[in-house]
Amino acid sequence: MFNKTIFKQTVKENLKLWLIITLLMSVFCALLIAVFEPETISNLSDIIKGTPLENILEQETFLGMIAKTFYSIHGVILPLIFIIITANSLIASQVDRGSMAYLLSTPIKRSAVVGTQAAYLITSILVMVIIVTIIGLFSIHIFQGDTAVNITDYLLLNVGLFLLMFAISSVSFLFSCTFNLSKNSLALGAGIPLAFFLFKLMAQVDDSLEGFKYLSLNSLYDTNAILDGGSYLAQFTALTIVGIVLYVTGMRIFTEKDLPL
Amino acid sequence: MAVIQIEHLTKDYGHHRGVFDISFNIEKGEVYGFLGPNGAGKTTTIRHIMGFSRPQKGHTFVNGLNSWKNASEIQKNLGYLPGEIALPELLTGMQFINMMAELRGMRDMTYTNYLIKKFELDPSGNLKRMPLGMKRKLAIVIAFMNDPDVLVLDEPTSGLDPIMQNIFIELIQEEKEKGKTILLSSHIFNEVDATCDKMSIIKDGRLISTFVPDELRSSASKTFKFEFNIKEQFERFCSEVASQRKLEVIALKRDKNQAVISVDDADINSFIHLIADYDLKFFSEVKFTLEDYFMKFYGHNSSRGGGTE
Ligand SMILES: Nc1ncnc2c1ncn2[C@@H]1O[C@H](COP(=O)(O)OP(=O)(O)O)[C@@H](O)[C@H]1O
Numbered sequence: 001m002f003n004k005t006i007f008k009q010t011v012k013e014n015l016k017l018w019l020i021i022t023l024l025m026s027v028f029c030a031l032l033i034a035v036f037e038p039e040t041i042s043n044l045s046d047i048i049k050g051t052p053l054e055n056i057l058e059q060e061t062f063l064g065m066i067a068k069t070f071y072s073i074h075g076v077i078l079p080l081i082f083i084i085i086t087a088n089s090l091i092a093s094q095v096d097r098g099s100m101a102y103l104l105s106t107p108i109k110r111s112a113v114v115g116t117q118a119a120y121l122i123t124s125i126l127v128m129v130i131i132v133t134i135i136g137l138f139s140i141h142i143f144q145g146d147t148a149v150n151i152t153d154y155l156l157l158n159v160g161l162f163l164l165m166f167a168i169s170s171v172s173f174l175f176s177c178t179f180n181l182s183k184n185s186l187a188l189g190a191g192i193p194l195a196f197f198l199f200k201l202m203a204q205v206d207d208s209l210e211g212f213k214y215l216s217l218n219s220l221y222d223t224n225a226i227l228d229g230g231s232y233l234a235q236f237t238a239l240t241i242v243g244i245v246l247y248v249t250g251m252r253i254f255t256e257k258d259l260p261l
Numbered sequence: 262m263a264v265i266q267i268e269h270l271t272k273d274y275g276h277h278r279g280v281f282d283i284s285f286n287i288e289k290g291e292v293y294g295f296l297g298p299n300g301a302g303k304t305t306t307i308r309h310i311m312g313f314s315r316p317q318k319g320h321t322f323v324n325g326l327n328s329w330k331n332a333s334e335i336q337k338n339l340g341y342l343p344g345e346i347a348l349p350e351l352l353t354g355m356q357f358i359n360m361m362a363e364l365r366g367m368r369d370m371t372y373t374n375y376l377i378k379k380f381e382l383d384p385s386g387n388l389k390r391m392p393l394g395m396k397r398k399l400a401i402v403i404a405f406m407n408d409p410d411v412l413v414l415d416e417p418t419s420g421l422d423p424i425m426q427n428i429f430i431e432l433i434q435e436e437k438e439k440g441k442t443i444l445l446s447s448h449i450f451n452e453v454d455a456t457c458d459k460m461s462i463i464k465d466g467r468l469i470s471t472f473v474p475d476e477l478r479s480s481a482s483k484t485f486k487f488e489f490n491i492k493e494q495f496e497r498f499c500s501e502v503a504s505q506r507k508l509e510v511i512a513l514k515r516d517k518n519q520a521v522i523s524v525d526d527a528d529i530n531s532f533i534h535l536i537a538d539y540d541l542k543f544f545s546e547v548k549f550t551l552e553d554y555f556m557k558f559y560g561h562n563s564s565r566g567g568g569t570e
C-alpha cells in the first residue's frame with residue numbers, strides 16, 4: 001500500500017507548488033491577523049452598509065472576522081489550487097503522458113503506487129494546514145496580544161479546514177484515478193471543487209441564493225457553528241466519511257482499470 | 262512450458278481497431294520478432310503481456326503467471342522498453358536510473374554501469390532537456406539494467422542512430438547467449454531480421470503469419486527464373502508445366518517469354534531433364550530473401566515490394 005521511494009519522488013516533484021501555496025497562505029493568514037483592529041470592523045460595516053456583503057461582516061469578534069475572510073476565501077481557494085493541480089499530476093497526468101509505465105514495470109504493485117500518491121496528497125494538505133495554524137498562533141500572539149481569542153475555537157477552525165480539504169482532495173483524486181486523459185481528470189477534478197466553492201460563496205452573499213449551500217460540500221465546514229457553539233461534529237464526521245470513501249474508491253478504480261500504457 | 266504465452270488474446274477498441282484472437286508462444290531462450298505496420302496492434306498486445314490491460318477474451322502468461330492477475334510478480338524478472346518514451350521530468354538521467362534501481366530492489370550496479378558505457382550514455386543531464394536519442398538509450402539501459410530473464414521490447418531501435426542500432430543488436434546477441442527470452446516488436450523488417458529465431462507478422466490486429474526465418478532460408482526448394490529464345494517454345498513450356506505436379510509456377514511473363522518456377526530439391530534432376538529440351542536465353546536462381554517474404558504481407562504499394570535479387 002505504500003512505497004518510500006515513490007513517496008520521496010512525489011514530494012520532490014510537487015515541492016515547488018506546495019511551498020508557494022503554503023507560503024502564500026501563511027502570508028495571508030499573518031496579514032489578516034495583523035491588520036485586525038476592532039475599529040476596522042465598524043469602519044468596514046459602514047462602507048458596505050446596504051450592499052449584499054453586509055451579511056458577511058455581521059459578526060464582530062476577531063475569530064468571526066478571520067472566519068469570514070481567511071477561512072472562507074484565501075485559506076480555502078489556495079489549497080484548492082494546490083489540490084486541483086497536484087491530484088491530476090499524481091495519477092492521471094502520468095497515465096496520459098505514459099511515464100506511469102516505468103513505475104508499473106517494477107515489482108511495485110498498483111495498489112502501492114496509488115496508495116502512496118493518496119498518502120502524499122493527504123499528508124501535504126495536513127502539513128500545510130498545520131504550518132498555517134502555527135503561523136496563525138504566532139501571529140495572534142504577536143499582533144493580538146490584547147484581544148481575547150478562544151484558542152480552542154481557533155484550532156477547531158483549522159481542524160475543519162483540514163477535513164474540508166481532505167474531502168475536496170478526495171474528489172479530485174477520484175477523477176485523477178478514473179480518467180486516462182489529463183483534460184478529463186481536470187474537467188471534473190477541478191470543475192466540481194470550484195463549483196462547490198462558488199456555490200458556498202453565492203449562498204453567503206445573498207439570501208435569495210441560500211439554497212446553493214445544499215449543493216456544496218464546503219457548507220459542511222460551518223465556521224458559524226464552530227464559533228457560536230453550534231453543532232459541527234456531524235459535519236466533521238460527514239467530511240471525513242466522504243473523504244475516506246472517495247479515496248478508497250479512487251484507489252480501487254486505479255488498481256482494477258485498463259491502462260493504455 | 263513457454264516463457265511467454267498468448268492465447269486467443271482479443272481486445273476490441275471499436276472501429277476494427279485493437280487485436281483479435283492473437284495466439285503465439287515464446288520458448289525459453291528464443292528471440293521472437295513481432296512485426297507489423299504502424300497501428301497493427303503490437304503495442305496493444307505488449308500492453309497485455311505487461312499486465313497493464315485486461316484482455317476481453319483470452320489470456321497472456323509470463324513464466325506461467327497470468328499477466329493481469331500477477332502483474333507485479335511478473336515484473337520481478339522482466340525488462341520492458343516502452344514504445345513511446347515518456348520519462349518523468351525534473352529528474353536527471355542518473356537520478357532516474359537510481360530510482361528505478363531502488364524500486365527494483367537492486368544493489369549491484371555493475372551491469373547497469375556496463376550498459377551505460379556500452380551505449381555511451383551521459384545520464385548527468387536533466388530528462389526534460391535530454392535529446393531524444395539520449396532518452397532512447399536511457400530507456401534501453403533501464404530495460405536491461407537488472408539483467409532480467411525476460412525482455413519485452415517495443416520498437417527498441419526506432420530513434421537510434423545506425424551505430425547505436427548495431428550496438429543494440431550486439432546487446433541482443435549477448436543476451437541471447439545468456440539464454441534470455443526476448444520479444445522484440447518492430448515495423449521495420451531489417452531491424453529484426455538480424456536477430457530473431459522466430460517471427461510473427463501482425464496486420465490490422467490479426468496474426469497473418471508465423472515462421473522460422475532459418476527454415477525459410479534453407480527451405481528445401483529453390484526458385485529459378487529463365488527466358489526462352491523462341492515464343493513457340495515458351496507457349497509449349499506453359500502447357501507442359503501445367504501438367505507437371507512437381508513444379509510450382511510463380512510467374513509466367515508472356516511479353517518477355519520468361520518463367521519463374523519453384524522446384525523441390527528432390528525433383529531438381531527431372532526439372533533439369535525437362536528444361537534441357539528448350540532453347541534458353543538465360544537461367545538463374547532467384548535468391549530467397551525474407552524481406553520479399555515479409556513485403557508480401559504488407560500489400561503491393563510498398564516501394565520495396567519488388568524485392569532484391
Ligand atoms: N486505448 C486505445 N483506445 C482506442 N484505440 C486504441 C487504443 N490503443 C490503441 N488503439 C488502436 O488500436 C490499433 C493498434 O494500435 P497499437 O497496438 O498501438 O499499434 P502498433 O503498436 O502496432 O503501432 C490502432 O488502430 C490504435 O489506434
Ligand SMILES: [Mg+2]
Nearest residue numbers: 303304305344
Ligand atoms: Mg506501437
